[in-house]
């Protein structure tokens with residue numbers, strides 16, 4: 001197995017690294033770059049969404065991307081959301097609405113929510129649920145998550 | 160994770176060379192390949208990543224023919240204005256694949272090559288008599304999509320052959336098309352049964368063309384000639400649509416598996432067939448004389 005050279009942008013910073021090709025974007029983010037927000041909660045089946053990050057503007061499961069496929073891309077993770085110590089509106093409304101319990105799903109849910117709001121700044125509750133249908137949460141029952149996304153949408157559109 | 164070498168051609172020409180030189184396997188969106196590799200259901204000494212080949216990602220209309228590149232994602236299919244006007248059943252089917260994350264990566268070519276009897280894009284393509292174009296370094300052929308599938312996970316794709324495009328003619332006149340799917344839950348679910356219908360009406364409102372395809376009820380997605388012939392040349396009354404839908408049971412051979420039972424599938428197929436036909440007829444009726 002020949003290792004490969006990858007250059008991509010992570011949270012605005014250019015990264016170049018060499019890796020075995022059978023590692024996923026999720027493994028590289030967590031193990032090589034120390035960005036442990038995105039998580040593996042289903043064993044990399046694409047079923048849970050805990051590994052959701054934004055790649056070239058789209059919410060994707062980082063467990064289903066071999067690292068070579070991320071070459072040349074721009075990746076945003078939960079760690080890149082805060083701005084000089086100020087939380088992103090979604091991070092704040094998730095806390096305010098009580099949409100975080102154990103927190104294991106939260107980074108993935110917030111990144112999926114960000115991709116949704118980037119594309120549709122004023123989603124209905126149904127659109128929020130549909131946009132988050134790939135993100136499982138075993139704690140909250142989703143009601144407060146939907147509320148948090150709606151609060152963030154209102155805040156962003158009034159900003 | 161299994162070991163493999165990784166190649167990333169940037170063009171179709173480079174892809175052909177890579178496949179010929181390595182005998183490698185194609186990786187597109189990876190939504191089927193990666194979970195299968197992780198469960199040791201699939202291995203390859205070389206993976207040839209096609210995800211950077213922009214020339215295979217497009218949706219175009221050429222002289223009444225809709226042409227879709229194999230690398231087009233489900234997200235692109237569901238957001239296409241051309242497809243919304245030419246094949247709304249395909250738009251609805253693409254929108255029902257997995258979740259947003261799956262649709263952003265998963266491609267049409269991967270969905271076809273995977274040859275699952277539950278593949279959502281297949282029924283809406285079969286009711287438009289779609290053709291698939293396959294290319295390799297020394298050959299190029301086009302075959303009816305229905306002949307491309309041999310059985311679960313089996314296709315006529317040769318070694319070093321690539322799905323290039325899928326195409327189908329635009330329907331004209333008073334027509335309608337619809338897709339229906341039942342899964343174990345409303346979101347993120349593989350089809351337990353799926354159905355697509357397309358109907359064309361003549362100027363008197365009689366059916367001049369009726370097509371029905373059913374998924375997850377046979378080794379491949381199937382058309383139902385029995386159902387189609389009942390509607391052909393007739394006024395599509397609700398009663399006749401029901402009779403046609405019932406007749407589709409004679410064209411399927413469902414099995415019981417982890418997702419459902421044969422009995423349930425047989426019943427659900429006729430229900431979905433009826434809904435899909437009715438929805439297609441309702442659209443077509445609104446266009447008669449228009």
Ligand SMILES: Cc1cc2nc3c(=O)[nH]c(=O)nc-3n(C[C@H](O)[C@H](O)[C@H](O)COP(=O)(O)OP(=O)(O)OC[C@H]3O[C@@H](n4cnc5c(N)ncnc54)[C@H](O)[C@@H]3O)c2cc1C
Pocket residue numbers: 045046047184185186187188189190191192193194209229230255256257258261264265266267268269270271272273277278279280316320321322323347348349350
């Ligand atoms: C969570 C989850 C939910 C899903 N839900 C659905 C669903 O609801 N409905 C559904 O139909 N599917 C579903 N799938 C399956 C999958 O997402 C689709 O089949 C998808 O379209 C596969 O495309 P891909 O680009 O990811 O394929 P890959 O995984 O990259 O490839 C799949 C196969 O196709 C071959 N291949 C890919 N492109 C080509 C080409 N151009 N020419 C020749 N061979 C090619 C590959 O070699 C491989 O054998 C789901 C998957 C996941 C992980």
Ligand code: FES
Pocket residue numbers: 039040041042043044045046047048049050051052061062063064
């Ligand atoms: S780890 Fe579960 S979807 Fe990626």
Ligand code: FES
Pocket residue numbers: 099100101102103104105106136137138139140
């Ligand atoms: S907060 Fe625990 S899984 Fe969502």
